[in-house]
Amino acid sequence: ADKPKVGLIMKSLSNEFFKQMKAGADDYAAKNADKFDFKAVGMKDERDFASQVDAVENFVTQKYDIIVVAPADSKAMVTPLAKAVKAGVKVINIDVALDEDAKKAAGVDLAFFGPDNREGAKLAGDALAKDLGKGGKVVVLEGNPEADNAKERAKGFADSIKAGGLQLLDSKTAHWETEEANTVMTNFLTKYHDIQGVMAANDSMVLGVVKALDAAGLSGKIKVVGFDNIPAVQPLIKDGKVLATVEQYGAQMAAMGIDYGLREMKGEKFTGWVKTDIKLVTK
Amino acid sequence: MSEKAETKSDVNRVRLVDTILRISMREAGVAIALVLLLIFFSAAAPYFATPENFLKIFVQTAINTVLASGMTFVILVGGIDLSVGSLLALCTVVGATIMIDPRLSPWQAIVLASFASMGVGLVLGALNGWICERWKLPSFIVTLGMLNVASGLARVVSDNSTITGLPQPFVDFGNLIFWGVLPSIFLIAIVVVLIGWFILKYTVFGRFVFAIGTNEEAVRLSGHTPRRYKIAVFAISGLTAGIAAMVYLLRLNVGSPVAGIGYELNAIAAVIIGGTSLSGGKGSIIGTLVGACILQVLSTGLQLLGADDNVKPIVIGAVIVLAVIGDSYRGKWLHILEMR
Amino acid sequence: MSEKAETKSDVNRVRLVDTILRISMREAGVAIALVLLLIFFSAAAPYFATPENFLKIFVQTAINTVLASGMTFVILVGGIDLSVGSLLALCTVVGATIMIDPRLSPWQAIVLASFASMGVGLVLGALNGWICERWKLPSFIVTLGMLNVASGLARVVSDNSTITGLPQPFVDFGNLIFWGVLPSIFLIAIVVVLIGWFILKYTVFGRFVFAIGTNEEAVRLSGHTPRRYKIAVFAISGLTAGIAAMVYLLRLNVGSPVAGIGYELNAIAAVIIGGTSLSGGKGSIIGTLVGACILQVLSTGLQLLGADDNVKPIVIGAVIVLAVIGDSYRGKWLHILEMR
């Protein structure tokens, strides 16, 4: 009866990464059904963090003991989470780190359990740089410009462009979307005739990019790297249409978050950034 | 004697119930749907029927209520305003940017930011109205244009980042709960609703809003200038977007260029569920408040019930339609009531 | 002699130009805006004025064109359909799920998927119409409900994942370019537009669409049943959502529950920019095609021009409004032309 209640708050479930995360968490919860009660929620639109705030508040209402959260906005989520902490809830921050200054201002100190998006992007970028060699010409497709992980990944790509001596032709957002990525890539192909590589900030956009290259008969010739390792790109990697993507182990991340939450309840204390695994996935 | 007195008071009570029923039916027939939802979730969802939960629902409803109040004016004159969501975003970043300006004292910053936020909303709202009227364009397309423009402006102003670090007095005010039951945020929303209700019900301006929505040409031929009132109505909608932005800042303490995405549809849904006619001329702002509450109760209730994320939109969509279907029988019910 | 002949052919040429001008003004006054945009981008943006680029723009416009064609019908009867975006999403996942079914041969799968996709669109579209008509509800709110329901269904059907691995013949057909200039995808869109144009212009059903949008009561008093036609119109809009879903699958080879988000506003924008009146009864599907092209040319042109991501929505919003402002002068221009 007095099993702790654990709530997991994610971004959009129609994002495959979070779908994997939920599957992993559900799995973990089912295996440990005797240890805790579990509930996961996602949002309709991952930009609408107000509804994530609602979710936090609702979990507090329901007297949850642990909230594991992948914040939709690193700054905006601090205040409601700080309120939850003050209400006695253990808050575990996964996936995207809450903003340090904001945490300080709100007077909370929360550890972050999550991947280094910038490093991950750099892994992918480096793989591309290695393949193209110095002076390779690349374009970048960014995620939602205001999203924290999009910014981190853009920085990671920029890092590897600099380190690998690549030449950046253009960088535009396709808002994480397949169709828009297809359009943007198609237009890149019109504008630049010497593109050698593409860095896309997630795999949904990779799908659109590959299709644009297919249509132009360039797939395999122009190298593509992505992020997230969703099931749909795995065959593309096998076919050589995609050079590499980055796995950040979403399934484990949530389970780990829950675990850390349970440990904190027992009195352990975590601080700083507990980095989770990332891995470059290639053929 | 005492028996007689009792009967009389009974009769009075019946009359009172009758009157309340009639008025609530007329002002907001859809209140019935709200009551049904409340009963259902109170019975089915754990923690739903707690004071804290209602407090939270109040707070969560506030932004949509404020937006929908302005939207009610627009829809009453037969227009629509798709730009309120991105106007809200723009106003939050403008307000937040001013508030964190280090050159200003906290109070200066708060006052200035409030005026700026509402001012930006007001001006762009009026611009919406002016363009519609100057070239006789449908507000749907003009405000769709503004949706894009304001959202772009919000990104430019904020440079795509979330703005935090609002002054402490402001944050504190946002957390304030008057007399233990009335969150400051909800208070603002209620004040907006009451002002709107008063304007529509008792002022000459309100009369024009209804008259224009019913037959604009007749108003013109009666010697008035509908154009002016229509511009004013869009300005009001912009203003409420600015107020909603302040509410947003109070509630979330951050300004963001992606705040308010999709809020316009939510606001319109609240207005229509509340019984206001999309073709103009008929409706009430109390209905809008009820409509906004229905949407929020539904969303919170479903979450407390533990509904699956995929199923949630299906239920919400179905309930929206069911609510207006139920409302369509109001005429009949009212008729039966009046016939007695 | 030769001089005289020349003059005559000159006159003929002038007449031809005149006629084309007049017809294009009547059918799609906003074509002028499109031409202006084309001229501007051809001059300003590198690689814009190349055949391949136009080909690509054609392909990119296809989905919106198909959706907007159905939307034109709905708007002509005075309704609106907000559900097309999520219907598209639902239809893509239904179609893709069937297509990758290992028990079916590729061709079986393709045929079955096409029918299923269009069937789902048709049925849910008809349901939209039926609910609107059965309870006399505004289509705005009914289709807003359907937006939520269909999007939830799409998530449930696909279990939130992107579906890939469509049969090769299908993928190949999507890449096909007829006679080196006509991508199969665009061909579908054009066929849909032409059929729609023909129906509206020459069939009895088309007359009913215009008549109902003009004065539904009059149609009823003429002994007809507007309800039937209106349901049919929403069914058409659903059907085009199903067709657009197939186009989506052809173009991107993936089915996704988050496809089509916000497409409804794009489609509506295309229809209105194309000169169809939101209050119904006036408009043309050729205008809609032009409207869809304007939106895509703008977006592609801006990217080729290297416009900043934040500035893009501002320009797009402004041009949408400018296009309809320009169109509002059409009456005047047409008048001047006819007066000559």
Place this chain on the structure above:
Amino acid sequence: MHEVDLAHETENTILRLDKIGKRFPGVVALKDVSINIGRGRGHVLLGENGAGKSTLINLLGGVFKPDDGQIWFDGKRYEPRSPFEAFSAGIRIVHQELHPLSNLTVAENLLFESLPRRHGLVDYKQMNRRAAELLAEVGLDVAPTTQAGRLSVAQLQLLEIAKALCYESEFLVLDEPTATLTSKEVDRLFEILRRLRNRGVTTLYISHRLEEIFEVGDDVTILRDGQHVTTRPLAGLKIPEIVELMVGRTIANLNVFRKDSPVYGEALGVSGLKVTRSSPELSFSVGKGEIVGIAGLVGSGRTEVVRAVFGADLRAAGEIRVDGKMVEIKSPKDAVNAGLCLATEDRKTQGLMLDMTCAQNSTITDLRKISRNGLILKKVEDSNSRRLVQELRIKTPSIHQAVRTFSGGNQQKVVIAKWLFRGPKVLIFDEPTRGIDVGAKAEIYELVWKLAAAGKGILVVSSDLPELMGICHRIIVLSAGKIAGEVTREEFEESKILSLAYKEYSRVRES
């Protein structure tokens, strides 16, 4: 006693109404109405505004369902659930309220009930040819391809009539078809009706123009307050008798409105008015205390002229004086501020806010009078509205009733009420008695005269020539947009005015 049973009951009765009742919220529109209508007869239905005539027609046409009673048509129970079923049964109706498809062409409007088709497509050629025939038959001189939205009210009325004629039917109902027509069109309509009756078609005819019913009717039924008063042959009946049956009291000054009021000064002066750049210049004036009529054929431009004066449409040129002072009129607002008002010819689309209450409609012209500091004073509003309702004898259960539910005549009175509330110096009435019953007409004439006596200038556009001749000091006759002449009361004569009205047209034909 009154009930003179029309002998030919059974086999010769085409339509039998048996104890019909119909209620609307707050009103009993029809109660216990039983009528027999003989086959092939011209039957006239009379009654005051709101007596229930149109409601009865709507029951026949399948627009409403009766609450009580039965209808028998051609010996069979007749329960139409839609206009279509009425058509199929052979009943055709020209409704009182016009329902044009304004974005469609005239031809499409005419033949909309079943568009000529070939292989499922609209056969435009046949449609336009057929339409042209029908237009010629009713004397409507427009091309079949004209947009219906460009027609004037009177032209639309002719269109509706032509529509009813285009299919064979056994039973034709016309609900106030002549309200906006001038004598030229009326004559032609009667001609058509006579032809139809010779073919054995039964007609049911409603009108408030009592002079004309003798030309179209054999029998008459009179309704009062939703109840049947009498059905009897028309022959031998006189107008005053009919009126008495209709209103239940005698009306003294039925057709004698000529009262003299002193005319002094100039209330409204118009000089050099051009509606469009190419239209002819018009100049005229209306004195204080004077009632000036504008006569002319359908489409002669009467409405255009008064709308231009009022600023409802932009005019190309022209000066306007009110009370001798030049006024700048660019919009209705300017006009109203200058002391003008215009009761438009189409009350539904231009005059009233149908879904708002009588009180709200009657005070819309001057909200300052019922407000303080921008707040509406409900009591003041109600008392003002109540006063107007009484003054004009508007029939309504409550001033808080939506005017949509009012009968046509009562709606027209609300339009007049709203202008009386404003208290202008010059009143312009465009077809003020369109669809108004005799009793109310008399009241309106009385009112017009009273206003004139109070020193207001009054300009009346009307298609009802006897009416103009009855109330006006002077009649301006328009012909094809030009002033063809002016006739003063001493020279009033129908033929003279008509010949002026035809002047420009015959000139065109000659040349």
